[in-house]
Amino acid sequence: MDFLALGGTCVGAVARHIELFSRMRLQLNRAWEANAGQSRIGSRPYSPAASLHAHKKISMHSNTLGAYPMTFDLHALLDERRGDKFALFERHLNPQMLRVLRTLGFDVDYVHAEGPYLFDREDRPYLDLLSGFGVFALGRNHPTVIGALEQVLRSRLPGLVQLDVSLLAGILAERLLARMPWLDKAFFCNSGAEAVEAAIKFSRAATGRSKLLYCEHGFHGLTYGALSLCGDEPFRERFGPFVGECATVPFNDLPALERALATRDVAAFVVEPVQGKGVNLPADGYLAEAARLCRRHGTLLVADEIQCGMGRTGRFLACEHFGVEPDMVLLAKALSGGFVPVGAVLMRGAIFDRVYNRMERAFVHGSTFSKNDLAMAAGLATLAAFDEERLIERAAAVGEQLISGLSARLSGSELVKEVRGKGMMIAIELGPPRDFKLKAAYSLVERADKGLFCQLILIPLLTQHRILAQVAGHAMPVIKLLPPFVISDDDRLWIENAFAQVVGDSQSLAGMWNLGRTLAGHALRERAGSA
Numbered sequence: 382m383d384f385l386a387l388g389g390t391c392v393g394a395v396a397r398h399i400e401l402f403s404r405m406r407l408q409l410n411r412a413w414e415a416n417a418g419q420s421r422i423g424s425r426p427y428s429p430a431a432s433l434h435a436h437k438k439i440s441m442h443s444n445t446l447g448a449y450p451m452t453f454d455l456h457a458l459l460d461e462r463r464g465d466k467f468a469l470f471e472r473h474l475n476p477q478m479l480r481v482l483r484t485l486g487f488d489v490d491y492v493h494a495e496g497p498y499l500f501d502r503e504d505r506p507y508l509d510l511l512s513g514f515g516v517f518a519l520g521r522n523h524p525t526v527i528g529a530l531e532q533v534l535r536s537r538l539p540g541l542v543q544l545d546v547s548l549l550a551g552i553l554a555e556r557l558l559a560r561m562p563w564l565d566k567a568f569f570c571n572s573g574a575e576a577v578e579a580a581i582k583f584s585r586a587a588t589g590r591s592k593l594l595y596c597e598h599g600f601h602g603l604t605y606g607a608l609s610l611c612g613d614e615p616f617r618e619r620f621g622p623f624v625g626e627c628a629t630v631p632f633n634d635l636p637a638l639e640r641a642l643a644t645r646d647v648a649a650f651v652v653e654p655v656q657g658k659g660v661n662l663p664a665d666g667y668l669a670e671a672a673r674l675c676r677r678h679g680t681l682l683v684a685d686e687i688q689c690g691m692g693r694t695g696r697f698l699a700c701e702h703f704g705v706e707p708d709m710v711l712l713a714k715a716l717s718g719g720f721v722p723v724g725a726v727l728m729r730g731a732i733f734d735r736v737y738n739r740m741e742r743a744f745v746h747g748s749t750f751s752k753n754d755l756a757m758a759a760g761l762a763t764l765a766a767f768d769e770e771r772l773i774e775r776a777a778a779v780g781e782q783l784i785s786g787l788s789a790r791l792s793g794s795e796l797v798k799e800v801r802g803k804g805m806m807i808a809i810e811l812g813p814p815r816d817f818k819l820k821a822a823y824s825l826v827e828r829a830d831k832g833l834f835c836q837l838i839l840i841p842l843l844t845q846h847r848i849l850a851q852v853a854g855h856a857m858p859v860i861k862l863l864p865p866f867v868i869s870d871d872d873r874l875w876i877e878n879a880f881a882q883v884v885g886d887s888q889s890l891a892g893m894w895n896l897g898r899t900l901a902g903h904a905l906r907e908r909a910g911s912a
């Protein structure tokens with residue numbers, strides 16, 4: 382199988398994106414070249430009238446972003462420092478991250494990206510099924526989002542006035558709320574964790590209660606409030622104490638939820654309709670009954686759709702699959718269009734009114750950069766691209782084909798316990814093989830590090846088949862796939878063929894021995910590199 386050829390045969394939307402993007406880049410370069418000869422404004426004495434005139438003159442000549450004389454050349458900087466990427470990160474940011482990459486052999490030097498692909502220095506495509514932890518629903522560098530961001534930059538909008546209101550924020554709120562008509566108000570912020578923080582504050586203020594409930598294996602972000610609702614111990618270790626009065630219940634356990642709610646002191650039950658860690662799906666009727674119990678006991682139901690929302694499961698919100706209308710919905714990740722961090726809390730009017738209940742409380746919760754024009758435009762362009770290219774329908778259809786294709790291709794494997802998911806949120810769960818010798822080897826690998834066995838699949842998936850994917854969480858034998866919605870049919874076959882081959886290879890003693898050898902080799906290289 383020629384995976385290079387398969388990767389190169391991306392058709393339809395993806396090819397169009399690449400062509401459009403190349404055209405934009407050409408325009409941008411021409412504008413930069415045209416500007417290179419212009420004199421610098423900074424050397425003249427400042428005069429408001431002259432300054433305004435200069436701005437007007439420049440913008441009359443500008444047809445794209447290069448309206449100002451080039452004092453800073455990003456391309457030149459990137460070219461000059463290209464070889465320093467890993468060394469700089471190791472020295473000034475996070476050396477442990479480099480150790481992980483080197484140990485796994487994931488230290489590929491990606492130099493550009495388009496649609497669902499990352500490209501290395503040799504211009505070889507890698508299919509990105511990690512999607513920046515779920516950010517790239519549209520793929521990378523989607524022309525609709527690039528176009529919107531360029532327009533914002535060219536429009537000289539008066540953003541972040543703070544003592545003014547934003548039209549773009551109003552339109553984005555209107556368009557998001559139109560997709561969940563039982564909700565009335567929007568609050569924007571800059572990340573998923575910030576949306577969770579807002580939900581915690583709003584639910585306490587709205588109910589006058591302080592207790593918060595969350596699910597085992599739930600993940601809601603790493604700021605203090607969000608981390609206090611995190612069911613994944615390794616993230617919490619050494620960071621306590623946490624926000625008070627947070628309690629956990631097992632996911633899919635209605636009696637436990639009812640017992641916890643019956644005390645009638647719970648402000649909110651915060652739940653991911655499909656859990657990101659492990660890709661755990663709700664049992665039939667679980668979410669609908671949880672919503673009913675919350676209503677009965679005066680608790681707000683907060684759906685964290687930061688990962689599973691925005692079309693990821695084949696509906697705009699994952700909770701639509703289960704007929705649930707939460708009191709608050711949290712979005713982030715894909716709303717950014719892959720460019721500008723953004724978060725959103727959509728809620729019932731009554732909740733909002735309890736928080737912002739007097740004029741003096743107009744600024745009681747907010748954030749300096751929230752509602753910035755670039756973020757709002759990225760959100761609007763993302764929604765437009767979803768509609769224009771029918772991408773949510775595509776996520777549903779291609780996701781279903783991928784789940785059934787993988788299930789069929791991997792059904793004979795002793796190692797694969799289950800392929801599950803919804804739309805483009807897919808898990809491949811591994812487990813001990815039946816064969817006695819293989820089982821002993823599997824246990825040995827898992828005893829060394831729970832979940833390590835997944836690397837037996839993930840390493841060759843990247844190094845031999847150029848597919849980037851991840852484990853679904855700490856210490857669990859589950860691989861998670863979050864493909865961009867724009868993958869082609871060829872990409873789908875690329876994934877199915879690659880998994881069939883690496884899973885086949887891994888269920889032999891030779892395969893397991895290879896994993897040990899590969900990890901040991903990478904670890905030695907890592908040690909040599911960091912020495």
Ligand SMILES: Cc1ncc(COP(=O)(O)O)c(C=O)c1O
Binds near residue numbers: 574601687
């Ligand atoms: C379900 C869920 N909630 C919240 C978050 C936190 O989002 P962010 O990383 O933007 O703070 C994440 C991030 O992975 C998530 O998956």
